Amino acid sequence: MKKSNILSLIITLILFFDITDLYAKDFSEKNIPVQEGGRIKPLDTYARNQALAFYGKRKIKHENLSAIDWMMDLFIYPEIGLEQKIFNIRNPDIVNALGLEWTNNFHKYSYSEISPGLQNQMPLISNIIDKKEEDRDLFENQLVELYQNMMKYRQIASSLSCLLPMFTVYDPEIAEKLHIEPGQFTSYAHIMSHRGSLFNVSQNILTKSEDSWTESEREVALLLYNLQQTSLDEFAKALKIIPPAKDDTTGLWISPWELLDGREIKPHQDKIIKSMEAYLFARYEKNSSSMDDALKSYKTGVLSFPGDRVKFSILEKETWLNKANLFTLSLVFYLFGFILLGISWMVQPILFMNIAYGSLISGFILHTYGIYLRMVIMSRPPISTLYETIIFVGFVIVLLSVVIEFLRKDGLGIFIGSVSGSMLHYVGFGYAADGDTLEMLVAVLNSNFWLATHVTTIILGYGTSLMAGLIGHLYLIEKIRVPNNSSRLKSIYNNMFGVTLIALFFTLFGTILGGIWADQSWGRFWGWDPKENGALLIVLWQLMMVHMRLSGLAKPDRFALGMVLNNIVVIMAWFGVNLLSIGLHSYGFVSGVAVNIVLFTLFELFTGFGTYYWSQLNNRKTPV
Amino acid sequence: MKQEIIKILSSPKLFVYCLVWLMVLVVVGTVSQRDIGLFASQQRYFSSYIFLFGPIPLPGGRIVLALMLTNLISMMFKQNIWKMKKIGIIIVHLGGIMLLFGAGLTAIFSSEGSMVIEEGSRSNTVDDYHNTELTIINISEENYDIYTVFDQALFVSGNNLRHENLNFDITILEHMDNSTIEPIAGQSDIQYRGMLKNFSLKEISIDKDDMKNRPGIIFQVSGSFTDSDGIYGLIFGQSVPATLSINGKQYVMSIQKKKTYLPFAIELLDFKKVLHPGTQVAKSYSSRINLINDNIPRSVLIEMNKPLRHKGYTFFQASFIEGPDGEATVLAAVHNYGRLFPYISSIIMSIGLLLHLLTNLPSLLKKNRK
Numbered sequence: 006m007k008k009s010n011i012l013s014l015i016i017t018l019i020l021f022f023d024i025t026d027l028y029a030k031d032f033s034e035k036n037i038p039v040q041e042g043g044r045i046k047p048l049d050t051y052a053r054n055q056a057l058a059f060y061g062k063r064k065i066k067h068e069n070l071s072a073i074d075w076m077m078d079l080f081i082y083p084e085i086g087l088e089q090k091i092f093n094i095r096n097p098d099i100v101n102a103l104g105l106e107w108t109n110n111f112h113k114y115s116y117s118e119i120s121p122g123l124q125n126q127m128p129l130i131s132n133i134i135d136k137k138e139e140d141r142d143l144f145e146n147q148l149v150e151l152y153q154n155m156m157k158y159r160q161i162a163s164s165l166s167c168l169l170p171m172f173t174v175y176d177p178e179i180a181e182k183l184h185i186e187p188g189q190f191t192s193y194a195h196i197m198s199h200r201g202s203l204f205n206v207s208q209n210i211l212t213k214s215e216d217s218w219t220e221s222e223r224e225v226a227l228l229l230y231n232l233q234q235t236s237l238d239e240f241a242k243a244l245k246i247i248p249p250a251k252d253d254t255t256g257l258w259i260s261p262w263e264l265l266d267g268r269e270i271k272p273h274q275d276k277i278i279k280s281m282e283a284y285l286f287a288r289y290e291k292n293s294s295s296m297d298d299a300l301k302s303y304k305t306g307v308l309s310f311p312g313d314r315v316k317f318s319i320l321e322k323e324t325w326l327n328k329a330n331l332f333t334l335s336l337v338f339y340l341f342g343f344i345l346l347g348i349s350w351m352v353q354p355i356l357f358m359n360i361a362y363g364s365l366i367s368g369f370i371l372h373t374y375g376i377y378l379r380m381v382i383m384s385r386p387p388i389s390t391l392y393e394t395i396i397f398v399g400f401v402i403v404l405l406s407v408v409i410e411f412l413r414k415d416g417l418g419i420f421i422g423s424v425s426g427s428m429l430h431y432v433g434f435g436y437a438a439d440g441d442t443l444e445m446l447v448a449v450l451n452s453n454f455w456l457a458t459h460v461t462t463i464i465l466g467y468g469t470s471l472m473a474g475l476i477g478h479l480y481l482i483e484k485i486r487v488p489n490n491s492s493r494l495k496s497i498y499n500n501m502f503g504v505t506l507i508a509l510f511f512t513l514f515g516t517i518l519g520g521i522w523a524d525q526s527w528g529r530f531w532g533w534d535p536k537e538n539g540a541l542l543i544v545l546w547q548l549m550m551v552h553m554r555l556s557g558l559a560k561p562d563r564f565a566l567g568m569v570l571n572n573i574v575v576i577m578a579w580f581g582v583n584l585l586s587i588g589l590h591s592y593g594f595v596s597g598v599a600v601n602i603v604l605f606t607l608f609e610l611f612t613g614f615g616t617y618y619w620s621q622l623n624n625r626k627t628p629v
Numbered sequence: 630m631k632q633e634i635i636k637i638l639s640s641p642k643l644f645v646y647c648l649v650w651l652m653v654l655v656v657v658g659t660v661s662q663r664d665i666g667l668f669a670s671q672q673r674y675f676s677s678y679i680f681l682f683g684p685i686p687l688p689g690g691r692i693v694l695a696l697m698l699t700n701l702i703s704m705m706f707k708q709n710i711w712k713m714k715k716i717g718i719i720i721v722h723l724g725g726i727m728l729l730f731g732a733g734l735t736a737i738f739s740s741e742g743s744m745v746i747e748e749g750s751r752s753n754t755v756d757d758y759h760n761t762e763l764t765i766i767n768i769s770e771e772n773y774d775i776y777t778v779f780d781q782a783l784f785v786s787g788n789n790l791r792h793e794n795l796n797f798d799i800t801i802l803e804h805m806d807n808s809t810i811e812p813i814a815g816q817s818d819i820q821y822r823g824m825l826k827n828f829s830l831k832e833i834s835i836d837k838d839d840m841k842n843r844p845g846i847i848f849q850v851s852g853s854f855t856d857s858d859g860i861y862g863l864i865f866g867q868s869v870p871a872t873l874s875i876n877g878k879q880y881v882m883s884i885q886k887k888k889t890y891l892p893f894a895i896e897l898l899d900f901k902k903v904l905h906p907g908t909q910v911a912k913s914y915s916s917r918i919n920l921i922n923d924n925i926p927r928s929v930l931i932e933m934n935k936p937l938r939h940k941g942y943t944f945f946q947a948s949f950i951e952g953p954d955g956e957a958t959v960l961a962a963v964h965n966y967g968r969l970f971p972y973i974s975s976i977i978m979s980i981g982l983l984l985h986l987l988t989n990l991p992s993l994l995k996k997n998r999k
Contacts, residue, residue, distance in 0.1 A: 043912075255906065256906040257906050257907055500993065503989070503990050525934055528963035531732070
């Protein structure tokens with residue numbers, strides 16, 4: 006029976022080396038560094054986040070385009086991009102307000118479709134923008150969001166237009182002045198860097214009347230007109246891909262259009278825009294070897310930035326993580342494990358159960374690796390945002406399940422691990438849909454030491470507490486199913502009590518550590534802030550259960566019920582206190598959570614008390 | 630009898646009942662913060678011995694925690710607890726005793742307040758967050774001012790405030806926890822002096838955020854037998870202080886946050902705020918200060934999560950103010966005797982729990998196989 010375990014481990018490892026191998030490749034356009042949200046991220050992440058904001062998905066599904074390809078196309082063919090159905094509008098009221106037609110299942114609209122409608126609504130929109138955010142209703146919020154998305158989209162579409170090969174001259178003399186071959190296409194940026202050489206000609210044009218222009222003057226006039234048209238794009242400053250000058254102290258990266266505003270262009274910046282220009286041209290011509298050359302030179306340009314060195318290996322890891330979707334894969338393994346466990350109950354217990362265990366472990370390894378990569382990318386401890394707490398609680402529960410399964414070998418661990426692992430991944434995806442999950446932190450949280458100690462401990466506490474609650478559920482179910490199998494019930498009860506003690510250790514210690522952090526940064530150990538009270542409530546509840554057991558107030562059945570109800574306390578402390586939106590800790594607020602919390606509470610109350618009283622009913626029937 | 634009392638006091642059931650009541654307090658005290666604010670809720674449920682629920686008096690946080698502490702201590706006097714097998718449990722409970730004891734010390738003896746210092750200036754006073762005081766400054770001396778201070782606790786209607794520094798008496802007529810001023814139309818009472826000639830001072834309901842409350846008092850000045858005798862009003866944060874001129878002596882009166890005077894001074898050299906590039910999210914705040922003892926400055930950097938500790942006081946980077954003339958830092962200043970208790974007790978409790986876990990877990994997690 007060990008064989009199948011080893012087998013599944015080997016399969017997992019092979020899978021690993023296979024996918025990790027992917028990122029040994031050359032520098033690709035996906036890894037172009039962009040500054041957004043306070044950090045340097047790969048263009049791939051940037052593109053995915055934008056796609057998520059506009060389209061609602063991390064790729065353009067109906068055109069089967071990856072985010073990066075969509076964005077590159079948008080850079081090269083901005084006009085086509087304006088016609089692309091990219092804006093996902095889910096509210097029919099908005100569609101009506103824009104004078105568009107609400108189709109039944111495909112609510113995607115293009116920039117050109119939406120733009121006139123929004124123009125008409127401008128008085129309304131500026132009125133809403135003046136309002137405070139909490140005074141806006143859903144329609145108003147969505148309208149403003151759409152408006153802001155449109156503005157951003159327009160900016161992104163034009164952000165590289167100064168680097169597109171759109172201009173040419175045929176007059177050999179002028180071409181030479183501009184350092185191009187006659188008829189060769191070049192960019193706004195290139196011409197602007199040689200604009201001094203056109204000075205005399207343009208003076209002539211201005212002084213002479215239009216009919217007396219020579220052929221070459223006519224050409225220059227047209228060129229100047231076209232340049233003027235392109236320069237209207239200079240508002241497009243969203244894409245911050247160029248590291249600042251060395252003497253800059255703000256740490257702000259700049260966009261190509263900002264670079265062309267007349268400031269002195271540093272050598273590394275020049276190299277970057279020249280390479281980008283070459284890359285866009287090669288991509289336009291679909292010449293993959295020139296594309297590679299341009300990217301190589303681009304990377305050299307970024308590396309020659311004299312300030313903080315850009316860590317390409319980190320960018321590559323993030324791009325790989327985007328692609329690999331480790332948490333989705335991990336979810337698949339968990340679900341697979343659950344199904345296999347179900348099969349093992351029906352046929353062939355040992356074999357299928359072992360494969361199920363292997364599947365759980367494989368999912369767990371992917372899960373762990375995903376968390377590890379996120380830590381490496383952000384160079385900080387595993388948990389710092391609400392999203393990461395969810396991923397980490399999943400990790401803790403599956404880890405404990407793997408251990409318990411190893412000790413029990415009867416499927417109990419697989420069951421708990423696969424069910425809760427999948428559920429938490431699923432909840433996590435909901436949170437990930439809000440945007441970039443790798444966010445920067447506000448000052449008070451910006452402390453790796455305390456994130457690593459307090460936050461990790463308290464989340465370990467949440468995870469182990471939920472685990473104890475899950476075993477509590479199982480205990481009550483088994484009590485109904487096999488009321489007379491006292492040794493099985495006893496062993497599950499022991500597991501539950503053991504996990505409760507671990508949970509108590511982490512919640513108690515984590516809460517005290519939190520107090521110490523508060524003492525270090527705010528000057529008081531305890532302030533009765535909602536989040537502190539939430540954590541305290543879990544500790545108190547668990548202390549109560551342990552002492553009820555000790556004093557005989559709670560027999561095993563009641564203890565199990567108590568730990569099931571403890572789940573409600575955990576969820577309240579975890580998500581509920583944020584709903585009060587008061588106090589120093591309310592940085593994790595997410596609206597719409599309230600309904601889910603209520604549903605969860607009702608579910609736990611119903612199943613907890615239901616199974617408890619049902620098992621007591623059985624108790625009475627069983628002859629003593 | 631003695632045994633009986635110890636048995637009841639040390640019973641785990643008592644502990645459970647205390648926990649249940651504490652949980653009720655925590656839930657009520659948390660939810661009510663929405664309506665009455667953190668400070669009021671904390672005062673009512675956690676920092677109180679008894680609070681009233683309608684007409685019914687109920688035990689507040691301090692009573693419950695004191696009972697739990699008693700319970701834990703009495704448990705140590707039980708015979709059957711002192712066994713090697715229970716060593717982990719004993720250690721945990723000792724840690725618990727220390728934690729509650731430290732909490733008691735902090736609750737009774739600690740004080741906290743804030744210091745606002747502008748860049749380039751210095752301060753040696755800490756303003757209490759919540760308590761106020763009436764300050765009367767005699768500014769008629771050439772080389773020094775004479776301060777006379779009356780604590781907020783004395784603001785009780787009918788109370789007489791008298792001090793040898795002052796050549797007049799004060800009788801408190803009215804005290805308001807939160808107040809506002811409104812201009813009055815028409816003629817005012819002939820007795821009214823100062824601000825009250827043109828404005829009336831009105832009590833309004835208490836704000837959720839205690840910092841926004843502006844206490845006010847109305848009081849009678851008498852005994853000077855000059856035209857200055859009359860009724861005066863003062864409100865916290867008043868832009869023009871009230872003045873009194875009696876027999877050639879000039880007084881300035883105001884209500885201000887209760888001040889604590891430090892045996893040293895702090896001078897702010899530079900306040901720095903760093904944002905994550907391209908965002909409005911703050912990455913760090915810090916204050917470069919001079920700590921001045923006997924006119925000798927020592928340069929110190931106070932950062933978020935890196936406070937300055939000096940002579941029993943701790944100074945934290947709490948906030949900042951950006952004004953047209955430059956920046957000012959807001960430091961939180963805390964004086965706490967019990968601050969080491971949580972550190973020590975958490976270590977003790979962790980060791981105890983770990984010991985207990987290590988001795989008990991292996992058998993608990995295994996599947997019983999018979």
